[in-house]
Amino acid sequence: EVQLVESGGGSVQPGGSLKLSCVASGFSFSDYWMTWVRQIPGKGLEWVANLNQDESQKDYVDSVKGRFTISRDNAKNSVFLQMHNLRAEDTAVYYCVRDVLFGRFDPWGQGTLVTVSS
Amino acid sequence: DIVMTQTPLSLSVTPGQPASISCKSSESLLHTDGKTYLHWYLQRPGQPPQLLIYEVSSRFSGVPDRFNGSGSGTDFTLRISRVEAEDFGVYYCMQGVHLKTFGQGTRVEI
Numbered sequence: 001e002v003q004l005v006e007s008g009g010g011s012v013q014p015g016g017s018l019k020l021s022c023v024a025s026g027f028s029f030s031d032y033w034m035t036w037v038r039q040i041p042g043k044g045l046e047w048v049a050n051l052n053q054d055e056s057q058k059d060y061v062d063s064v065k066g067r068f069t070i071s072r073d074n075a076k077n078s079v080f081l082q083m084h085n086l087r088a089e090d091t092a093v094y095y096c097v098r099d100v101l102f103g104r105f106d107p108w109g110q111g112t113l114v115t116v117s118s
Numbered sequence: 119d120i121v122m123t124q125t126p127l128s129l130s131v132t133p134g135q136p137a138s139i140s141c142k143s144s145e146s147l148l149h150t151d152g153k154t155y156l157h158w159y160l161q162r163p164g165q166p167p168q169l170l171i172y173e174v175s176s177r178f179s180g181v182p183d184r185f186n187g188s189g190s191g192t193d194f195t196l197r198i199s200r201v202e203a204e205d206f207g208v209y210y211c212m213q214g215v216h217l218k219t220f221g222q223g224t225r226v227e228i
Contacts, residue, residue, distance in 0.1 A: 035218070045159075045167065045210055047218035059217055062119075095166055102155040103214020106178065108166035 002026040002107050004096045009112030012086055016116070020081040022096030022109055030074040033099040036081045038092035039111070046092075049081065050099060063089075086116045120145050120213050124221035131201045131226055139224045141194045141211035148191060148215075155214035158187055158196050161223075162207040170209075171196065201226070 008020040020036070035050040049070040051058045058070055069082040079096060093111040100106055121144040131137045147156045158171040169178045171187035174194060184199040198205055206228060211221040 044208075044223045045161075045212075045220040047212075047220065050218070061217075099214075100172075101214075102149070102153075103157055103212055103218050104155075104169065104172040105157070105159070105167075105212075106169045108168065111166055 002098075004098065004107055004109035006094065006096045006109045006112040009094065009114045011115045011117065013118050014087060014116055016086050017082070017084045018086065018114060019083070020094055020096075020112060020114070022079045024077045024079070024098070027098070029077040034070075034072060034079040035097045035099045035105065036070060036079075037095045037097055037105070037108075038090075038114075039095070040089075040092045048094070051079070083114070086114075088116050090114060091116045120147075120216050120219050122211055122213055122219050122221040124209075124211060124224050126224060127222060128225045128227070130228065133203060133228070134200050137198045137201050137205075137226060139196045139209055139211075139226075141189075141196070141221050143192045143194075143213055145216070146191045147194075147213050154190060156187075156189065156194050157212050157214065158185075159210045159212060160205075160207050161210065162204075167210065 003025045006022045033052050036048040038048050049060045051070045067085045072079045093113050095111045096109040097105040123142045125140045147154045154174050156174050159167040160170050161167040175187040186197045208223045208225050210223050
């Protein structure tokens with residue numbers, strides 16, 4: 001079964017840091033681009049960041065540039081999202097997603113909730 | 119950045135009746151490889167989104183044939199021929215040509 005499992009979410013104060021992890025199984029992880037998408041509770045979806053198979057290309061939505069870093073470890077079938085200088089507006093459920101081809105996202109993980117609050 | 123605009127934002131439908139959602143992009147989604155990277159997702163309450171339609175009109179594995187996608191360039195439509203109970207939720211279009219952008223979502227409810 002193709003599966004993605006996120007971890008690392010939690011509560012953090014504004015200005016704090018958090019690192020999300022996502023472990024993949026059931027497919028050849030190193031063959032795919034990987035992506036993080038977030039969703040403020042009760043709101044819509046926002047693409048956050050993606051990276052290619054060998055980390056030579058990384059892209060970010062403008063609102064997280066300079067604060068978030070996406071990375072991967074192909075040996076451990078894992079993708080990460082390091083988040084620094086967190087803001088209240090970063091509060092969201094963060095989904096790890098496999099990008100099959102130009103935004104064909106499947107599967108999605110179950111999501112991990114990040115709450116930024118004092 | 120490419121902006122995706124969905125209409126309507128909310129849709130009330132009687133089971134068994136058709137439904138249609140429009141998605142317009144601020145730029146053409148035709149890639150230089152000749153494909154158009156416009157996809158549709160459904161998010162049911164309490165669940166992560168799931169892929170329904172990719173590249174405008176291709177149904178993903180297991181998606182019933184009552185779901186049909188169409189369009190080209192900047193104008194796209196998702197049609198459900200006869201809405202069933204399991205179809206209720208929020209539908210998102212998304213472009214994958216330049217970075218990624220989702221539409222605002224269309225809530226389909228009874």
